[in-house]
Amino acid sequence: MSGAIGAMRADAAKLLSEGAVKLVLGYCVRGNERYPCFISEAAQAEALDFDQSCRQNLAAYLRKPEVRGRAPLAVVSSPAVCRSLLVLSSESQIRENEVRALAIGPKGYGGILGLGALGAWLKADYPDLVPEQALLDRVAELSAKTAQERAKFWMKEFEKCTRCYACRAACPGCYCERCIVEKNMPQWISSAAAGHGNYAWEVIRAFHQAGRCTGCGACEAACPQGLPLMLLNARLSQDAFEEFGSRPGYELEAKPLIGSWSAEDDGSFIR
Amino acid sequence: MRRFPKYVNAGRALMARIGVFICHCGENIGRTVDCPAAAAEAAKLPGVVLSLDYKYMCSDPGQQMINKAIAEKLLTGAVVAACSPRMHERTFRSAAAQAGLNPYLLEMANVREHCSWVHSERAAATAKANDLIRVMVEKVRRNKALFPIRVPVEPTALVVGGGIAGIQAALDIAAGGGKVVLVERSPSIGGHMARLSETFPTLDCSQCILTPRMVEAASHPDIRLMTYSEVEAVEGFVGSFEVTVRRKARYVDPEKCTGCGDCFNKCPLKKIPSEFDAGLGSRRAIYVPFPQAVPNKPVIDAANCTMLTKGKCGLCAKVCARGAIDYKDQDRLEKVKAGAVVLAAGFELWDHSAYGEYGGGRLKDVIDGFAFERLASASGPTGGEIRRPSDGSEPKTVVFIQCCGSRDDKKGKGYCSKICCMYTAKHAMLYRHKVHDGRAVVFYMDVRAAGKGYEEFVRRAIEADGAEYVRGRVSRVYRRRDGKLVVKGADTLVGRPMTVEADLVVLADAMVPRRGAEKLAQLFGVGCDTDGFYSEAHPKLRPVETAAAGVFLAGACQAPKDIPDSVAQASAAAAKALGLFAKPELEREPVIARVNKNLCVHCRACINACPYGAAKDFEIKDRAGKLLRVVAEVNEGLCQGCGTCAAVCRSNSVDLDGFSDEQVCAQIAALE
Amino acid sequence: MKACGYYPGCSLAGGGVELDLSIREVSKAAGVDLREIEDWNCCGATAAHCLNHDLAVALPYRVLSLAEEQGLAEVLAPCAACFSRLKGTNLRLARSAELAGRVRAVVGRPYGGGVKIVNVNEFCGRLAAGGLKDKLSKPLGLKVAGYYGCLLSRGEGIVEGEDPENPSAMDAVIRAAGCEPVSWNFSTECCGGGFSMSKTEAVVELSAAVLADARAAGADLVVTGCPMCHSNLDMRQRSMGSEGRGMPVLYLSELLGLACGLKPEALGLNRHFTDAGPIASPLSVRGERRPSECGASRNTSTPGGR
């Protein structure tokens, strides 16, 4: 891994010194803490680091005008971040010439990759990036319970939500200028941090990631109340894969799952 | 300028003043719903300034009552609780419009079909009626005045495809007073029909009935032919399409050319297989596809002409007295404005090389229907004598195999190509007429001869002309060393395998859409079915329209069709186009989607989801023309108002007029 | 040495013993270690699938399950019927989890679906392009009609990469053996198959037509991969008219073996009904004596004969 990090640092420094990018988004590790860091000088590249606990999804920064304004830029990208970049690209949020990835993962460093090359790297080294087994086990365990037990479980969890929207801020997929929860004419989702408003928010937040969630886990990691958001995301990703073969973030241009259809889609639940 | 009717107000400018009008419908509603009680209940609703019930709201006095209330109470909205809006919404909305209320500020609560007729218990029915009225009052409070979308109509039709369907549509539209631009991709109009020898069930000579139509189309002052041309791009929408047409280089100036023929008589390249003759005859590198071509002006086949490929020859330019040959000619793009489009892209025959058991396309004497047409045609490569392609001898036994590629979803197509039973009977008949001692054997699955005079025609082929009909499939055709084609099949009526030694085999290949038809459909926003045929808007009631407003279908591009069906549909498409041209402006229901461009982040979900291609990218620029950002936009002319875009928009930046988020939310909330 | 699972099935121990011999010989020459599945059972051909659909899957299932247990990722099933049953079972199990569950319960053994089944044409093709590439020292110089019959040309998803009406897998092997594949019409026509006993005259008629077409196309011999086809084409010649008689019918693996210079007897060539001697004998190769001229009776020919 250390060789990989060295190569990544060298590439970051090279890109900056050549002027190919103006900014590199990466992580630095201090003790047990992982911070995102923004590097604009080649000399600072030594500070870059990466390990498996760097869960914050750097692609989420790409919607911020102060970051975008400094394009072209490079992002230290774990496989999940790479997938986020491809999702953003297929939703026309970032363009090929704006962003490059310094692709890095458990199998080593993949080099400086343009958006067009990310898919091939992912398919070669991480072709079936699925949620961790432990998470799937928890999903299965909860799914096996009765509807009432599930309702009770989620009621207890959702009641903790303070509606700080840290989950939204951490998610690269949540890039709307005006989030649906902030719409007030009409107010679909109550903004009060309780009851139905919390339920609607959690469910809609998850559903808006249908066919788009790359499973990076940044939302859950960001939640100060410790809500198990990844249970929702994983369940939805699992359903989307099993029913529609959805594998978001492997293609540069992909039709959105919600917003496309096939005559062969399952209709057995419709009477 | 839009011309708006002058309404009392535009809706929300004033505090809501809503009138509720409850109809007894004689006893139909009144028997189960306590209408006076419902009126009293409605009067208590916020914003309701007037609540009445009456025996027959749709009667003249009933409508007068609404009119009067609108005028006197200065209503900003009205709810009529009566029958289904499918019944009388139009009635009440026009009454409202007459009284000066924007018609889209009136809604109906369906208390008859959805309430009094389906429930018998009076209290429950009245309670439900109250709910339905309350929901509609809440909706109307949030209704906006809407105005029919008016689109100016360019009274020109673009007809794509110059076969019989396209020609017929063009002639009918021109006869009805419209103008037509007829785009045909080959050098001549006429299509497949020009290649046929005779037509079923009358055995009319195909060219004799077609060529006068071709000439008529060419000489009509309101029809402009654009042959050797293809549609390149489409912009705009119903009423005002702007279509870019690629005019392919002909290398012959049609203005100067007199069609004398010196050039193609001198062209030294004589052995190019003629597409028109299904490869059985040949043409030159400068050619007219067939003698009766319209326009009768040659083109140069750039792929074969040595002057164009190697810069050697130039003979045609030397012999052309008019100097019409221009080797430097280039493709040109031309824009055409049209209010309506008729797609008549036609068909082609399925490539039977997928049938390995029939020789996989490798056997010279296994031919398709068009090749047989050309053999039988007096103007064909054999002058109308049936000769087999391999050695030019007269075939003494011809086997016709029906359903080659049709009704075979494993190797071919699942559908029935509809015309093959008939043309096979015709082929067998023509063959027997020409080769009296010959044997015509037809293998069929079923004979589908539904049509005027069709069954009789098939009977005639069998009984009068002695065609041998064998019900069964052919399992294999192979060429024996002596040149005979051995046809192995089964006679399923007798229950025996049988073998025929034939000299010629004619396959009735399935009809499939033309290559490139799908691309053309995409340009116009027209859907295709799984087989690539163009999708009509409704299989029963709108068989000529498409999902794209103002784009109509004619002929075999929609489904396999024979000539009379193609012509009938072409005339229907022409009537549709003329219907559009009857008024200078189009009026459309104003239920359309709108994008809030301030909020849109251009995730393109709506653009992907829109079935009409109405949602498109829109570039926001500053005054200097600098691109600020890209958002989505809905084209009013194309949007049909389904609202799918609004539902896929995560930030709800798209909304639907008439069924807006606010309206629906208020309706749901009113059900508490 | 490369290993490959081996499922001989019943016919390779009986009427198709030459196929067994030749396969084993060419495998040895190519350095492929054939590992016979231990405790294999009948594949179910040809009757099981007409009588009991579950049984028709359960029998091959057990074979596949054993192969998987014995660590065989790939199994060669030289008999065309065995191949079809085994591979067809793989396909059916993959298509229906319900069926897989039911059969698993009946057989009482697990099977994960991971055993690949290879037929004789694929196998010979692989050897010719691989292990035998440098050993094909004896170009035979004959005109060969490759006969596929039904089971090696048909079956959606079973015979892969072939046009069922115009198969070509044998061509490369025939060329590798230094022969010329002839273009003929009957490469997939029916030989009469299992009617050999019950309707012998039909089989004789059909098989004779196949041999006659091969002859008309100028073939010196016919090769096949199917023991059933082979027995019909080879054994029934005596009952045929002159159009069928005297055409040597070899297994594709035998042809390959001859081209490697292996001994004809070792390949089983002496076991055929119709004499393959002229071809098998090194002296008479290259058409010095056209096999079709050697007449109907196998007694008139040189070595071999049973």
Next chain:
Amino acid sequence: MTFEPRITAFVCNWCTYAGADLTGTSRLSYAPNIRIVKLPCTGRIDPLFVLKAFEGGADAVLISGCHPGDCHYASGNYHARRRWSLFRKLLAFTGIDENRVFFSWVSAAEGQKFANLVNKVTEQVRAAGPFGERNLARRRL
């Protein structure tokens, strides 16, 4: 007093609304527990509508439109089908099971089917009981 469920139905204008009209013109009766909200197409129905209906007190929600292939807008019902196939599973995962959200295709000719549908749904919801104040999806401040 027996529990009378409240069912909110979101239906498309072209098929199910017309089918419900046909139920009326055929005078077929059904349980009076349903309230129809008409929309142009099932494609228009946002998951938010369903959540709002539960918030507002519905015990169940019914969504119904044109059969596959019959959509007036060509593909709105296909969009809806895909959307709901996932959303209903998400709802079930969070405790709103198949006794609360129903889907159906009812054509303009299926008056009897509509009546049967409403009756069956009403029965099923009646058996399941009130959606309940205890449910978070309902509970308000």
